[in-house]
Amino acid sequence: MTTYVITVPGTFLRGVVPDSVRSDIGRRLRPQDPRNTDLGESEELSVLTVEEDGMFAARVEVEAADRSQAEAEAVRLVSRALRDSGLAEEDSPLGPAVVTGIDSEF
Template sequence: MTTYVITVPGTFLRDVDDAARSQLARRLAPHHTDLSEAEEVELLTVHEDGTFSVRLEIEAADRATAEDDAVRLAGGALRELGFSEKDAPLGPPAVTGIEGEF
């Protein structure tokens, strides 16, 4: 298995307050561990225009599985906070870090 850091971009199309941002970060924190911290990668970045990026560590057999898992996790966390796909659409994921055996 390989550990991937996957960046999932998105856009908040409705207001998101600091409390919601904190809750989102807490829900995703288990997927932000050693590799991310060693590389000083921020878990969640939200810009003034509503765009955001979530960076998650995913252990998977291949890149496609890691990207799918990251989108599923990010989308699930957003839905748990009351953000539908229309409220916070996600963009295509990208691999931004890899650690493991090749």
């Protein structure tokens, strides 16, 4: 297994998401915080970044056998965090996941 840092982009389509919802999403993703990796720590990666226009990027640490499994798992984790925080899928669509880094120490 390899540890990947994956970035999952998306857009909040229904306007500004309250800070409480952003905090809840971040809390739900905290176990996969990329700051636990050398790359995440050195690059000071945040688990969730939200722009004023509603675009966001979630960055998560995922252990997987290969790149495609890591990307799929990251999308699943971010999607679940959004839904569990009360956001409907059509209100916060996700873009394609991208490998941001690979922690080769594992």
